[in-house]
Amino acid sequence: MAGDRSPFVHRRWSCFPTPRLIFWTSIFAALILFLFFHSPPDLSDRRAVAAKWGGHSWERRVLVSARPRSHGEVDASRGRGHLSVLVTGAAGFVGSHVALALKRRGDGVVGIDNFNSYYDPSLKRSRRMLLDRAGVFVVEGDINDATLLNKLFDIVAFTHVMHLAAQAGVRYAMRNPGSYVHSNIAGLVSVFEACKAANPQPAIVWASSSSVYGLNSKIPFAEKDQTDKPASLYAATKKAGEGIAHTYNHIYGLSITGLRFFTVYGPWGRPDMAYFFFTKDILKGKPISIFEGPNQQSVARDFTYIDDIVKGCVASIDTAQRSTGSGGKKQGAAQLRVYNLGNTSPVPVSKLVSILEKLLKTKAKKRVLQMPRNGDVVYTHANISRASKELHYKPTTDLQAGLKKFVRWYLDYYSGNRKRLYW
């Protein structure tokens, strides 16, 4: 229409939107809002949402949680006072168990976790609830948040950091490589930076992995064996972590102990691990894939029960020497250790499945598949001589007994029978 093009109409448009414009603008805005709130989770970036921390009552909770049961009192069994430990990844599988064990024996414990959605965050929240009841406050935040870490060290003079926050899982590394770099490399550096700057510097115990042995074919795997052929990006980030640990020990005098965990399983475990999702799928009547290596080689793991791992972690804390640096400067040589924490008894995955079938009283729908080229290795077996000598580490739970406890927990947890839930 000619009138639409008149200067008057143009002026009117710029000052007073027509109903048609209002209509289309509203539709457009509604569409944007809809897409924003209904978009699927971004699998390429599972970092936590904005941290929720700070304020007077938050600081008070940190302080109370970090306080050992009795200040100054010497624990006769250890010949020294109780500790204040910062546990990263405290809502995770190993982190929650270790945090609870430390709290139970009287140490002060503060947790930190970003509650990311790599696996069902509601499981992490349930773990946090139990920790909360035990008096462990888990701060919701990311280890890459330097301000938060520095704040925690301002509030508490932690004697130790148990660094268990990580992007776990061997096969997922092909789908989301960035998350491994973010958590296992950048996150590790961020934790070391905070520890280096803290005064006093804490001693650090952190989770490396059996996967660093990669394509090493000499078995059982000993700490001095080659670890320069990682088979997955996950393994490569853990191996890089061991190098980074060496650097911080060398330059800043941080006391650092790396623990190479061997396929840890048990109650409150990780749903992304085979024993966990096999249980779920067997109960649902869904088929499960059992991998086999080249030439029909059976795939086996040195499955290690969580309580044995916790003992190894706690013993590492108790034998850790002090860091030597202060004000970011090294004052002398500091301790640097690496230990295998395994079970020394590899079990084929097919045997794991037959144990689960008996415990669940259900036949699995099995299909045997060639192991995909996704970072998996055929076999793991820990030599634990060093840990048994220096940490008195001695695993006591075999796969049959450990899976029995896992299945009991699993059935209770997922049947909603939370009353019987114990740790």
Ligand SMILES: O=C(O)[C@H]1O[C@H](OP(=O)(O)OP(=O)(O)OC[C@H]2O[C@@H](n3ccc(=O)[nH]c3=O)[C@H](O)[C@@H]2O)[C@H](O)[C@@H](O)[C@@H]1O
């Ligand atoms: O010990 C370690 O270093 C690693 O242990 C596990 O990694 P993985 O041993 O691969 O554990 P699962 O993913 O539970 O797999 C266990 C076994 O089941 C096999 N599997 C897995 C999945 C599947 O569908 N079928 C199958 O046969 C795997 O090949 C493997 O031999 C953890 O997921 C890692 O985070 C950890 O660092």
